[in-house]
Amino acid sequence: MRYRISIIVFAMLAFAPALTACGGKAAAINTPAQSQPTATIANPTHVGSDGQTGDSASFPTFSSPTNITNLFFPVSSIGQTVLLGQEGGASLRVETTLLPDTKAIVWQGGQTEVRVVQYVAYADDKLVEIAYDYLAQADDGDVYYFGEDVTNYENGQAANHDGSWLAGKDGAPPAVIMPAHLEAGMIFNPENLPGVVFETDEVMSALEKTTTPKGPINDGVLIKETLMDGSIEYKVYAAGYGVVEERAEGAQVNLVLLNQTNAAPGVVPGALQTIEAQAEDIIDIAPVGDWAKVSANVAATVEAWKAYQTQATQDGAPRAFQDALASALDRLQTASTAKDSAATMQAANNLSATVVDLFNVYHPSVPADIGRLDVLERQIFLDVAASNLTAAADNLAKVNMVWVRVRPSILAHNSAGVATQFEASLTAQANALEEKDVNTLTAEAKNGLEIVDALEKVY
Numbered sequence: 001m002r003y004r005i006s007i008i009v010f011a012m013l014a015f016a017p018a019l020t021a022c023g024g025k026a027a028a029i030n031t032p033a034q035s036q037p038t039a040t041i042a043n044p045t046h047v048g049s050d051g052q053t054g055d056s057a058s059f060p061t062f063s064s065p066t067n068i069t070n071l072f073f074p075v076s077s078i079g080q081t082v083l084l085g086q087e088g089g090a091s092l093r094v095e096t097t098l099l100p101d102t103k104a105i106v107w108q109g110g111q112t113e114v115r116v117v118q119y120v121a122y123a124d125d126k127l128v129e130i131a132y133d134y135l136a137q138a139d140d141g142d143v144y145y146f147g148e149d150v151t152n153y154e155n156g157q158a159a160n161h162d163g164s165w166l167a168g169k170d171g172a173p174p175a176v177i178m179p180a181h182l183e184a185g186m187i188f189n190p191e192n193l194p195g196v197v198f199e200t201d202e203v204m205s206a207l208e209k210t211t212t213p214k215g216p217i218n219d220g221v222l223i224k225e226t227l228m229d230g231s232i233e234y235k236v237y238a239a240g241y242g243v244v245e246e247r248a249e250g251a252q253v254n255l256v257l258l259n260q261t262n263a264a265p266g267v268v269p270g271a272l273q274t275i276e277a278q279a280e281d282i283i284d285i286a287p288v289g290d291w292a293k294v295s296a297n298v299a300a301t302v303e304a305w306k307a308y309q310t311q312a313t314q315d316g317a318p319r320a321f322q323d324a325l326a327s328a329l330d331r332l333q334t335a336s337t338a339k340d341s342a343a344t345m346q347a348a349n350n351l352s353a354t355v356v357d358l359f360n361v362y363h364p365s366v367p368a369d370i371g372r373l374d375v376l377e378r379q380i381f382l383d384v385a386a387s388n389l390t391a392a393a394d395n396l397a398k399v400n401m402v403w404v405r406v407r408p409s410i411l412a413h414n415s416a417g418v419a420t421q422f423e424a425s426l427t428a429q430a431n432a433l434e435e436k437d438v439n440t441l442t443a444e445a446k447n448g449l450e451i452v453d454a455l456e457k458v459y
Contacts, residue, residue, distance in 0.1 A: 059109035060144065065136035066102050066115050072221055072237040073143045073178035075115055075135055079261040080360070083246070084320050085253030092253050093122040098261060100408045103134060105146050107168030112136050114146050120401060127153045127394055130401050131163070141180025145190045147172065156393025165193050172196070178237075182206055182221050191228075198228040210236045210245050213258055213318065220244065256318040259363060266362035269315075271308035275301050275325075276355045276371070282332070282348040283378065286341045294344065298336050301351070305329055317361050325354040342386065349378050366459040369406045370452065373399060377448040380429065384442050389433065392441065396429055399448070406455070415458045422451045 068075035075098060083094040099116045114134040121128040130153070134146035147166035151158045167174040170193065177190040184203050191197040201223050208220035221237040236245040244255040278301040285293050305325065312322050328351040335343035353375045360368035376399045383392035403426065410419045425448045432441035 060138035060140065060142065062109075062112045062136055062144075063139050065112050065138070068115055068135060068137040068143055070137060070141055070143045070178050070180060071239045072182065073242055074240060075117065075137075075143070075242075077261055078242060079259045079263070080257075081242070081255060081259075082257040082318075082357075082360075083243070083253040083255050084318075085246075085251065087123075087251035090124045091122075092251065093125070094253055095120045097405050099132075099405065105134060105167055105174075107146070107174060109174075112146065112174070118401070118405060119148075127156065127397050127401070129153065130397075134166070135177070136174070142176050143178040144174040145177035146174045153394075153397060155390045156395070156397050158397075163197060165191070165197050170196070194228075200226045202226075204234075208236050210238060211254065212238050212241055212244050213255060213316070256320050257357075257360065259360065263363040265365040268359050268362050268364050269308055269311055271304040271311070272355055272358055274304040275308075276352060276359075278304070279332075279348040279352045279355065282336070283345050286336075286344040286348070289339075289341065291336070291339050294336050298333055301329060301332070312358070315361060317358055321354065321357045321361070325351065325358065328354045342382075346382055346386075349375060349382060352378075366456055367406060367409060369402050370456050370459075372402050373406065373455070374449065374452045376402065377445055377452055381442060381445040381449070384438050384445065387438075389436060389438075393433055396426070396433060399429075400426060410455060410458055413458045415455075418451065418454045418458065422448065422455065425451055 066076070069077070078096075078098060080095065080097045083092075085092045095118075097118045097120075099118055101116060102113045103116055105112055105114055114136040117133045117135060119129070119131040119133055129150065131148045131150040133148045135143060136146060137143050147169075148164060149166075150161055150163040152160050152162055165172050172193040175190050175192040176188045179186060179188060182203055184205055186203040188201050189199060190201055191199040203221060204224050205222040207218060208222040209216065209218045210220040211217070217238055219239070223235050223237065225233045225235060227233070231248070233246060233248045235243050238244045241255060241258060246253050278297045282294055282297050285297070309322070328347065332344065332347035332351055335347045352371075356368050356371040356375060359371055376395050379395045380392050380399070383389070383395060403422070407419060410416075425444050428444045429441055429448065432438075432444060
């Protein structure tokens with residue numbers, strides 16, 4: 001589970017000003033390249049009691065590998081995180097989501113069941129990377145990295161799978177990604193497949209000042225990461241949170257939201273529900289030019305936002321999420337005042353996207369990702385109307401990514417039939433996009449929206 005700022009930075013540099021992103025390492029980090037290792041280590045890289053790494057003669061024992069409770073890497077207790085930041089003037093967003101299914105990996109030490117974490121990176125809201133990271137905890141408390149399946153994206157299309165590796169394949173060993181006991185000066189290699197992936201981590205400090213979603217702390221752990229190409233990144237970990245900050249030259253992201261796996265379902269404030277409903281109404285009304293009704297809906301949205309602001313602070317809603325909603329509402333007011341139908345519909349859908357982020361704060365019984373599917377399917381419809389099939393491809397890729405997170409819950413609610421319908425629609429949308437059949441794509445995006453409504457009723 002790595003937070004790859006370097007890939008995002010490279011993507012923005014390589015494809016600026018379009019910022020449509022592909023994978024790679026950070027060209028912006030001006031660190032002299034190191035010599036690339038040439039030997040493949042057959043055994044797991046293990047951190048001993050002295051903090052040193054080396055080839056372990058005995059493999060670690062994994063009696064309960066999927067129960068990952070390491071204080072600074074508590075994977076099993078973290079359902080989802082969102083990190084936000086910037087590189088230059090461009091926005092960065094990183095999401096990690098713990099998936100319910102596990103994976104069995106066969107390697108030199110036998111077979112180990114691992115947890116699967118979905119990692120997603122965006123640059124200026126465009127998809128950069130989706131990866132599935134495989135993690136397990138040894139009996140001594142060390143967390144091991146068993147590999148990752150990576151897809152790097154360009155213009156909504158899978159560009160390559162650079163960075164992928166798997167323990168037990170091509171000699172790759174599982175490697176310690178977080179020791180059980182951290183001390184300044186410790187060195188370890190979370191990725192240890194020379195020529196494919198190689199990373200050296202050094203604990204620089206265990207008394208780093210940083211900020212968590214609940215406030216500042218002064219006992220964060222600062223780790224310096226040197227990647228295979230010699231570039232350097234810094235990560236700060238906090239007890240109970242994992243990564244709370246990551247920075248590289250000219251780029252930084254910070255943790256703004258962490259949802260626990262055991263969080264009890266909450267109730268979304270009525271004001272937020274009103275904003276969501278008004279935004280959807282505006283999207284339906286704007287095309288017919290009923291601007292009086294649009295204006296009334298916008299006014300109701302403004303009042304609902306004012307009513308929510310005090311509660312947002314009390315509930316610990318991330319300031320970044322609140323600011324995003326306020327900015328989206330400003331754009332909606334501007335577009336509707338100008339009576340620009342296309343701009344008003346787009347602004348309203350952007351507003352809905354910010355509301356979904358705030359929904360996520362409350363752990364609703366209907367997963368916030370259902371709302372995200374709704375926003376994305378509607379966005380595909382808007383993209384086609386704007387003759388922007390590149391954007392439609394990007395958003396369809398996001399729909400498929402979110403569906404991976406939602407599907408297990410839908411199946412757990414005995415709704416395989418509606419899941420099959422949605423997957424059929426996704427396939428039809430992909431085929432229409434490939435054939436540039438805008439009529440079919442439009443129809444299937446609308447169909448997808450209707451099925452998302454059915455998905456919501458599952459709960």
